[in-house]
Amino acid sequence: MRITEKDVLYVAALGNLELDAAETARFVADLDSILSYVEKLNELDTSAVEPMAQVLYDAPETLTWRDDHERPGFPQEKSLANAPERGAGQFKVAKVIER
Amino acid sequence: MGATKSTADILEALKEKYEPVIGLEVHVQLLTRSKIFCACSTRFGDPPNTNTCPVCLGLPGALPVLNREAVAKAVKAALALNCRVNRLSRFARKNYFYPDLPKGYQISQFDQPLAEHGWIVIRTGEGPQGGIEKRIGITRLHLEEDAGKSIHDGYPDSYEKTYVDLNRSGVPLAEIVSEPDLRSSEEAYDYLTRLKQILLYLGVSDCNMEEGSLRCDANVSVRPRGQKEFGVKTEVKNLNSFRYLQRALDYEIGRQAQVLDGGGKIEQETRLWNTQTQRTMGMRSKEYAHDYRYFPEPDLLPLVVSEAWQEEIRQTIPELPDAKQRRFIEGYGLSTYDAEVLTATQELAGYYEQVAGKSGDAKLAANWVMVELLGALNAAGKTLAESPVSPEALAGLLELIRDGTVSGKMAKGVFERMFAGGASARAVVAELGLKQITDDDEIRRVVRQVIAANPKQLDQDLGGKKSLEGFFVGQVMKATRGQANPPKVNELLKKEVERAAADIFFTRHNEIHSTAYAFVRNGSPPEPDLIYADKAGKEFGVEVTRTYLNKGEAKFLWDKARKKQGSPQVWTSGVISQPDQVYEGTLLNAVLAKGQKIYSGAPPWLIVVFEYPLGDTSEANMIANSVAAKLKETLSPFAQVWALWQVTNVLTAQYEIFRLT
Numbered sequence: 118m119r120i121t122e123k124d125v126l127y128v129a130a131l132g133n134l135e136l137d138a139a140e141t142a143r144f145v146a147d148l149d150s151i152l153s154y155v156e157k158l159n160e161l162d163t164s165a166v167e168p169m170a171q172v173l174y175d176a177p178e179t180l181t182w183r184d185d186h187e188r189p190g191f192p193q194e195k196s197l198a199n200a201p202e203r204g205a206g207q208f209k210v211a212k213v214i215e216r
Numbered sequence: 217m218g219a220t221k222s223t224a225d226i227l228e229a230l231k232e233k234y235e236p237v238i239g240l241e242v243h244v245q246l247l248t249r250s251k252i253f254c255a256c257s258t259r260f261g262d263p264p265n266t267n268t269c270p271v272c273l274g275l276p277g278a279l280p281v282l283n284r285e286a287v288a289k290a291v292k293a294a295l296a297l298n299c300r301v302n303r304l305s306r307f308a309r310k311n312y313f314y315p316d317l318p319k320g321y322q323i324s325q326f327d328q329p330l331a332e333h334g335w336i337v338i339r340t341g342e343g344p345q346g347g348i349e350k351r352i353g354i355t356r357l358h359l360e361e362d363a364g365k366s367i368h369d370g371y372p373d374s375y376e377k378t379y380v381d382l383n384r385s386g387v388p389l390a391e392i393v394s395e396p397d398l399r400s401s402e403e404a405y406d407y408l409t410r411l412k413q414i415l416l417y418l419g420v421s422d423c424n425m426e427e428g429s430l431r432c433d434a435n436v437s438v439r440p441r442g443q444k445e446f447g448v449k450t451e452v453k454n455l456n457s458f459r460y461l462q463r464a465l466d467y468e469i470g471r472q473a474q475v476l477d478g479g480g481k482i483e484q485e486t487r488l489w490n491t492q493t494q495r496t497m498g499m500r501s502k503e504y505a506h507d508y509r510y511f512p513e514p515d516l517l518p519l520v521v522s523e524a525w526q527e528e529i530r531q532t533i534p535e536l537p538d539a540k541q542r543r544f545i546e547g548y549g550l551s552t553y554d555a556e557v558l559t560a561t562q563e564l565a566g567y568y569e570q571v572a573g574k575s576g577d578a579k580l581a582a583n584w585v586m587v588e589l590l591g592a593l594n595a596a597g598k599t600l601a602e603s604p605v606s607p608e609a610l611a612g613l614l615e616l617i618r619d620g621t622v623s624g625k626m627a628k629g630v631f632e633r634m635f636a637g638g639a640s641a642r643a644v645v646a647e648l649g650l651k652q653i654t655d656d657d658e659i660r661r662v663v664r665q666v667i668a669a670n671p672k673q674l675d676q677d678l679g680g681k682k683s684l685e686g687f688f689v690g691q692v693m694k695a696t697r698g699q700a701n702p703p704k705v706n707e708l709l710k711k712e713v714e715r716a717a718a719d720i721f722f723t724r725h726n727e728i729h730s731t732a733y734a735f736v737r738n739g740s741p742p743e744p745d746l747i748y749a750d751k752a753g754k755e756f757g758v759e760v761t762r763t764y765l766n767k768g769e770a771k772f773l774w775d776k777a778r779k780k781q782g783s784p785q786v787w788t789s790g791v792i793s794q795p796d797q798v799y800e801g802t803l804l805n806a807v808l809a810k811g812q813k814i815y816s817g818a819p820p821w822l823i824v825v826f827e828y829p830l831g832d833t834s835e836a837n838m839i840a841n842s843v844a845a846k847l848k849e850t851l852s853p854f855a856q857v858w859a860l861w862q863v864t865n866v867l868t869a870q871y872e873i874f875r876l877t
């Protein structure tokens with residue numbers, strides 16, 4: 118076992134997830150088996166390979182950025198279309214407590 | 217136990233004992249038209265949620281595309297801050313939950329930032345050289361996007377709701393992290409001021425704290441002085457004004473020192489500065505809340521800044537404050553302090569240089585810009601850009617000072633009118649009919665009028681009573697509405713009082729000796745001071761000299777002559793209670809001193825205005841005869857030497873004349 122219950126609860130807290138005891142146990146097992154599977158890759162020697170975070174390809178610099186031109190945004194109505202609650206042209210959410 | 221110490225005393229003592237260690241994290245908004253990863257506008261103050269699109273709303277599937285201008289501005293800042301710009305840097309996701317962060321992560325840079333290892337020089341403390349220079353390290357400068365804005369107050373349901381405006385979401389920021397090199401709240405203030413000044417010079421940010429385009433957090437720890445290791449630090453957030461920065465830091469430094477001094481331990485935490493309570497307060501945080509789980513941003517390619525591009529950007533860096541200051545000191549001969557004030561902003565420096573160039577007097581220009589212009593702008597609550605007085609106009613005024621058209625004092629009045637009405641200096645001068653009177657004849661005419669109108673004051677002046685000179689100057693300035701050139705007034709007043717004395721002398725001489733000597737004109741050097749002529753029109757020169765007393769002597773003698781009681785006084789040459797011998801010596805010396813000069817033309821007359829009033833003519837006669845006897849044995853360049861002496865009664869002055877040679 119590589120993954121403990123503590124690890125699962127830690128990650129859940131960071132993800133704002135509330136897990137009950139049964140779910141926690143299930144995630145311990147699931148995450149552990151996933152990581153054990155990925156562990157298999159360690160059998161390969163990758164010491165000479167640069168970790169790939171992005172898909173790199175040869176392209177002119179201009180393809181990777183844009184010039185500083187502005188375009189009109191969404192109208193307010195459209196920006197707020199998916200808001201569960203709104204007011205004064207803004208998204209409204211449950212009171213935020215600094216944490 | 218001794219007396220209770222005040223809180224301030226305790227804090228002062230703690231300051232001696234503990235040394236603060238401060239590092240600042242500064243976020244500045246980069247001046248771009250569009251956001252960092254989408255084309256939405258960065259404009260401030262638009263209606264909420266109108267500058268938003270799928271990218272900055274964090275809608276699924278939207279992909280970020282980097283704004284080249286944001287990179288260029290960040291690189292420009294990095295180079296000016298002496299950073300090494302990494303050829304390859306990478307964006308990373310910083311994961312946390314907050315309603316104003318719609319994606320659930322902020323795109324930032326983590327282990328491979330845009331730039332590292334920079335520094336700036338701050339000038340800290342006071343002193344004739346403008347304080348000590350200190351180099352403050354800059355750990356890194358990286359690019360990131362801003363979050364949206366949460367509004368916690370001001371709506372009817374604010375007690376239970378937070379409002380979110382995402383217009384700011386995705387606005388480009390540069391985060392500039394300093395080394396923990398700052399050792400006091402003052403240094404932190406100086407660092408932030410300098411940093412802001414450089415960024416403004418570069419034009420990469422407007423650094424407007426009110427609009428949130430410059431924000432500052434601080435890492436603060438204290439350690440016993442002499443200790444090498446750093447103490448445990450806290451992060452103080454919300455230092456969003458220069459005014460609060462120092463107060464918040466001082467509070468936190470004091471708090472930590474007190475905790476340590478009481479044997480306590482500092483907890484590593486984030487604390488918020490509360491402007492209402494003027495305290496920092498720990499944020500309720502779970503111990504692992506700061507695990508941001510950074511990982512490389514897969515949606516953006518690594519950022520490559522080529523050497524060629526860096527070089528191109530380097531070429532656009534203007535002269536920075538340090539270099540400008542040095543140039544002002546060396547090129548214009550300004551003091552360090554003046555140079556610092558005048559280079560505070562590029563606009564002010566530019567304004568000053570125009571005034572200095574056009575007026576041709578760099579120091580005069582510095583004084584006028586710093587004192588009058590900045591003072592007036594400050595009082596009117598105006599910015600330099602709003603100044604009603606242009607650099608050309610100010611230079612125009614300085615020209616009028618330099619060519620003597622207006623005095624420095626008059627110029628201040630002219631400047632006020634220019635500032636109020638925007639007119640040129642010449643227009644104001646013409647409108648007010650202001651023109652410094654420098655013409656000798658005109659001033660002389662006024663001086664004569666003033667003397668003629670105040671015979672009593674003239675008598676007092678010639679009788680040795682001091683402080684009458686100020687009276688006459690004041691009268692002349694009043695008569696000319698302040699427009700007479702003061703040095704000229706002083707010079708001509710002296711001459712005209714002498715002339716008045718000579719007239720008194722000749723009036724008496726004509727009475728006694730049935731002559732008809734009359735004033736003709738003022739002499740011009742090396743001619744004697746005054747030219748008189750007899751009935752036949754034959755001219756001769758007249759020199760006038762005055763004997764002077766100090767104030768105490770004058771009062772004593774003045775009182776004595778009027779039979780008032782006065783205590784004998786000690787003066788430079790003896791006790792005045794027996795003054796006759798002293799009188800002799802003084803009178804003789806006055807004649808001999810005047811005899812050193814060489815005059816053109818025929819030997820002139822000399823009139824000594826002897827300002828030691830006596831009540832008794834015979835006493836004066838005795839002294840005069842004694843002096844005359846002594847003068848017989850000396851060579852004299854004068855045709856005749858006379859003393860003009862006030863023989864007073866209490867009411868009016870009468871003058872008597874005594875021939876000395």
Ligand SMILES: [Zn+2]
Nearest residue numbers: 254256269272
């Ligand atoms: Zn957008």
